[in-house]
Amino acid sequence: MDYNFNEIEAKWQEYWREHHTYRCSNDSVKPHYYVLDMFPYPSGAGLHVGHPLGYIASDIYARYKRLRGFNVLHPMGYDAYGLPAEQYAIQTGQHPAITTERNIARYREQLDKIGFSFDWEREVRTCDPDYYKWTQWTFIQLFNHYYDTELNKAMPISRLVEKLESGEETVAGDKEWKDLSEAEREEYLMHFRLAYLADIPVNWCPELGTVLANDEVVNGLSVRGGYPVERKLMRQWSLRITAYAQRLVDGLEQVDWTDSLKEIQRNWIGRSEGAALWFPLAGSKPTPPEEILMGQINTKEETSFEIFTTRPDTIFGVTFMVLCPEHEMIDQITTPEQRAAVEEYVTWAKNRSERERQAEVKKVSGVFTGAYAINPLTGEHIPIWVSDYVLAGYGTGAIMAVPAHDSRDFAFARHFHLPIRQVVAMDPSQLTDPSTWEESLDSKTGVCVNSGFITGMKVKDAMKAVINKIEEMGIGYKTVNYRLRDAIFSRQRYWGEPFPVYYKDGRPCTIPEECLPLLLPDVKEFKPTATGEPPLGHATVWAWDEVGRRVVENSRIDNKTVFPLELSTMPGFAGSSGYYLRYMDPHNNEAYFSSQAVNYWQNVDLYVGGAEHGTGHLIYARFWNKFLFDLGLSVKEEPFQKLVNQGMIQGRSNFVYRDKENTNLFVSKNIEGRAERTVPIHVDINIVNNDILDIEKFRQWRPEFANAQFELEDGKYVCGWEIEKMSKSMYNVQNPDDLVSRYGADTLRLYEMFLGPVEQAKPWDTNGIEGVFRFLKKFWKLFENRTEGAADKAAMKVLHQTIKKITDDIERFSFNTAVSTFMICVNDLSGMESVSVEVLEKLAVLIAPFAPHIAEELYHQLGHEESVCVAEWPEYDPQMLVQDSFTYPVSFNGKMRFTLELPVGISQEEAVAAVKADRVGQKWLDGKEPKRVIFVPNKIINVVI
């Protein structure tokens, strides 16, 4: 009987479904193990071969863990809210719920064909009200909590209110809590809530009609769609993720992730230590330097401003100050003579798009305000400038500029001919004139010069000395700044979770938790309204009735008991931030997940997904989890213990070469002079086999090629190739379904693993798939040629070597070498007369994680009634691997010359004697006595002469 993969795969997929083979229980005496894939966004294009790569790897590991006796949680679901479905809805009028449903069905079909061991009974969809109920619930908790910097955790906002009422905590500013109006109190609390509403500069994308988070913008363009993004001040919901910045940095120590991903996260969080420092403004009457040095500085905002620096040691080198164009003091300090110029500059700078600004980073621009600040350590007057190289969102939006030791300040000083003063030197005895420098000296090593009381100190010591000094003077303090910004949480879109929020006199209130979920309303149109409101502005039943505790018609809004609901929806990362917890207990209607479930599963043991989520999802999910941890819901501070990034599968494009003159003529790749006279054109990889073009299919491919002429080589048309992104426009997309129908799912699974290390980016190339397919056919044949008799020694040895290697390889996620090991094993066994059932049934179990269908079929053919999925993983017997002899490589001066088979357990003396006795050994010794011999038992003999 031939290996009929179609029949076998359909049969066992049906069996697994019927028998709920992959159903997993929360109640087990077995040890638990949680293997999770990053759930996909179900796009209209369906899966291509790149998507399943990680799923196959995690599936192998999940199946392996089950065979090792673990209760394995291995779920799958859909990140179903998102922009593409909505863009499609705007274009076609199709409701995103319908297209999403359709896309999910297609994904499911494709995933099922590959034979994954997901427990589909735990499926989670972010757009499902039973799920987003808990996303909304978490939002309410975030709204009702603040970050207590003393306890270092989130605490109920009611606690803060109590403290304010009791006077334990005081309100910043002149007023006291009891004197504040209701509205002022609410406004004040907004500065503490972990989900808060604020006027902040946001990334506004006019094309998409929405704001975007920082990680959704790259180079001033939206990640989705590539549309331009501008800065705009808008009132938006944000999550105070910055409160967790330090814990997000610290947590990286506890997890088993790659160094590169940890580094990406550290860079994104961007922790930097330095000092905050007040610079007083020079008034009409400059403060006498003695008074400044005595710390008599007014740190009131009208007369001074705060800067942040990582280089307090360079304070003696400050020659100007710079404010960002958004800085609130500009208006106040600008002198009448400079006012026109400053206003012009600020207007210009604010109206620049993010893209323009970033594209012209090298261009220096700025304007002098006419005002001066006083250097608190020297008493010097320092001009204050405005420039957009200082960013509003980082630090305090104001800097002290030290052009000699900061490359940006240096460029600015050169452009505007401002003085440059050296205060750090690598060698203080060899100072050069800074006006001759070509670049600044940014190094944090070296010694201070021209720096008052810190002159002669090393930079590191000087930093501490200056911080001590300013703290003593009461004009500054040591502090830490983060590059990480709070996450903007509003989207002016339809297809997302509605906020459980309504507005009373413009103040946000959350709807009662018992009333969740707040369902996404129906709308007629998915575009913004005529008045520029988000799509939910089209909803006619979108008001909250406080008395009836339900959503009612907008017409009933009276702002007494019926109020308007929030019109924005939540971003994509809302639903994907806590989904891994929901899988633990997906049908719970009373809670996000039960404490029993989370106490059993704890956190994700193995998370597999792309590194492109390093600055987005993986930060948000860690934040979300930490918040739930503070609430006592999740039980581990870090959600994902081990994380494996699967590498991107790149496309391998094929090209035909069209003659420049005769555009109907195509020249084969290796014909002389081809490069000069032709242009390469992408050709569909599905009509190319091993770089040979199928000419007939090419003529049918597109009408303009129907009468194509060819210049062939050896009767064939050879195509060129290149590695590019896998994309429709390059005709290099490989659909897994085609391969499954041609070779079967088991071949596809093995081949994707065989391609190379999981973590490595690699081009997709079907050229090798035949080899894997051949292997499975040989594997199948091995079982046809079986014997009931006892296994012979040679076969047992091959088996146990294979068990050992496969087990090791799976443990270290080296699936490509595992596949080679199976090939070697089958090649060895195929050379034997017949193979014992005893050996074969263990092989069937070994291969089950990789190729579950063929394993299941063969396992049953051997007479087993139960699924191979519940079999026991074979243990290797070290006794079987014991060798009588070892073939030593014999080296002379480190160069391998010949091999010598010697008994194991031989001594160095015996080994040397054997080398001396050997004919080839004698030749290399050339009559000399070895100076030294390195003998490593069962490894090597190295003779030094």
Place this chain on the structure above:
RNA sequence: GCUCUGGUGGUGGAAUGGUAGACACGAGGGACUUAAAAUCCCUUGCCCGCAAGGGCGUGUGGGUUCAAGUCCCACCCAGAGUACCA
């Protein structure tokens, strides 16, 4: 610019300081077949040589070591991330 990852045959890759190129593809040759497909066998890093054998060889240049693809230093190249972050 900075950070990270990588650089090994025609190709994908293997080799946890100890025989570089496992395994597979492709290519060449052969068997079976009327023929094709499928299958099987042999060869396949480069150079010299009929062969035996020898020389060279893991981006480049140094170093450590009995021994380096692997460790250290410097540089070159490619890919990814990030970018006026004070």
